[in-house]
Amino acid sequence: MTTIAFDTLKFAKRLKEAGFTEQQAEALAAAEAEFIDENLAGKRDLKETEAALIRDIKELEVALKRDMKELEVALRTEIKQLDLKIEQLRSDLSRDIKELEVALRNEIKQLDLKIEQLRIELSRDIKELEIKLARDMKDLEYRLTIKLGAMLVVAVGVMATLVKLL
Numbered sequence: 001m002t003t004i005a006f007d008t009l010k011f012a013k014r015l016k017e018a019g020f021t022e023q024q025a026e027a028l029a030a031a032e033a034e035f036i037d038e039n040l041a042g043k044r045d046l047k048e049t050e051a052a053l054i055r056d057i058k059e060l061e062v063a064l065k066r067d068m069k070e071l072e073v074a075l076r077t078e079i080k081q082l083d084l085k086i087e088q089l090r091s092d093l094s095r096d097i098k099e100l101e102v103a104l105r106n107e108i109k110q111l112d113l114k115i116e117q118l119r120i121e122l123s124r125d126i127k128e129l130e131i132k133l134a135r136d137m138k139d140l141e142y143r144l145t146i147k148l149g150a151m152l153v154v155a156v157g158v159m160a161t162l163v164k165l166l
Helices: 008-018 020-037 041-104 103-166
Strands: none
Touching: 008 020, 041 103
């Protein structure tokens, strides 16, 4: 509840001087005092609102940091999985080469062509994954920038409002 000094007696006297009856002046002064008490924000109200906003901003910051950390962990996990898959592909490719060398010595030239083709495809896949990862990181950066910008806009708006009100 806000406490603002309002001189109802002085207000009622002015109303009487302006032609109001004593009963009308007192009723209007009481209604005005009640309106001011119920509807105007005081410094304490503004400080409470400011503290709540600061707390909310800090909570958002903590949540954003937590989300960023979770995303980082998820991306690292995906990268490790991709590394394992690439290593598995390399392992499979090496085993296939050995089996083919033993079984098909007559087709070594064809195997070399196939191996080269697989390397090109792996390289292309890796490049595509790198591009996708870079794009995902950029999207994440944009989203975080937008969230941070929104927080700053709210904070600036609140501060501007507080400055105007104070």
